[in-house]
Amino acid sequence: MAKARGSAPKGPGLAGDPLGNLxxxxxxIIAQLAGTLFESVLPDGMTRAQYGVLNHLLRLETEETIGELASAFQVRQPTMSSTVRKLExxxxxxxxxxxxxxxxxxxxxxKAGKAARQAGLEALGxxxxxxxxxVPEKELKAILPTLTRLRIILDERRPD
Known part of the structure; x- marks a missing residue:
């Protein structure tokens, strides 16, 4: 159901919900909204998953097996195999x-993958x-360390 235009956005939970849940x-919610918006501006034919794999390999300056990539992205190995096959x-x-x-x-x-990742980055510009x-740069810089810390904490607690 779409939000009524002009109405105030709802908070992330119900009154009395624990802070952690909020x-x-x-x-x-941010991940879903950002992902959909992100994918809408990527170069034609590139999915969020494909961009993510390119970004991951470059960010970590690594080469990984399909199993390692599947684990990093928390998807099943056949899903990652399909993504990698399309990139290949x-x-x-x-x-x-x-x-x-x-x-x-x-x-x-x-090299083409590096260029595609750069094209994606430019499309997102x-x-x-x-x-x-x-959202002012000062605010974004202020929340980034907390977001990074949360990511690390959640990454350390991944289910097997």
């Missing part, structure tokens, strides 16, 4: 044999610029 609900078909990643164990194949970002006019 925080986690707000994060979940586009020439954005390559599967390379592990030098220590030839049976293991690692996902490596290609106007969106980020607009958001920066709505």
């Amino acid at each position: 925080v986690m609900t707000e994060i979940g 078909d586009k020439g954005l990643v390559a599967l390379k044999s592990d030098p220590e164990d030839r049976r293991i194949r690692r996902v490596a970002i290609t 106007p969106l980020y610029a607009e958001l920066m006019t709505l």
Whole structure:
């Protein structure tokens, strides 16, 4: 059900909900809204999952197995295999044999993959610029350490 235009946004929970629930609900809502908006401005044919894999490999400066990527993104291995296959078909990643164990194949970002990630970042530029006019840079910088700390805490408590 769409929110009535002009009505005030509702809070993240119900009166009396524990603070933890309010925080986690707000994060979940933001993640859903941001993800949908994010994907709407990515270059044609690139999904949020594909951009995420490219960004992950570059951010960590690593090559990972499909299993490691599936674990990092908390998806099933067949789901990650499909994402990697689509990236490979586009020439954005390559599967390379592990030098220590030839049976293991690692996902490596290609030059085209780096360029695609950069194109995605550039496509997101106007969106980020607009958001920066709505939420001052000072406020965003102030909440970033807390968000990072929450991410680390949640990452350490992933279910097996």
